[in-house]
Amino acid sequence: MKTAHYYASRSQKFLVVGVDGRQTEERYEVGSKSEARKxxxxxxxxxWNF
Known part of the structure; x- marks a missing residue:
């Protein structure tokens, strides 16, 4: 199953894609949680976590 994990700090917000419980190298910069959901x-x- 393909999952998306959202991470945010003061300087960065990004989405990391995971497949079957393991995170891949796919990383996407996003502006907010709503953008991450889209x-x-x-x-x-x-x-997964948002």
Whole structure:
């Protein structure tokens, strides 16, 4: 199963894609959680922690 994990710090917000419980090298810069949700939907990934 393809999943999307959202990470945010003061300087960065990004989305990392995971497959079958392991994170891949796919990393996407996003502006907010709503943008991350849209990107996860486009990538056919289930939002995991947001």
């Amino acid at each position: 990107l996860a939907k486009e990538l056919s990934a289930k939002p």
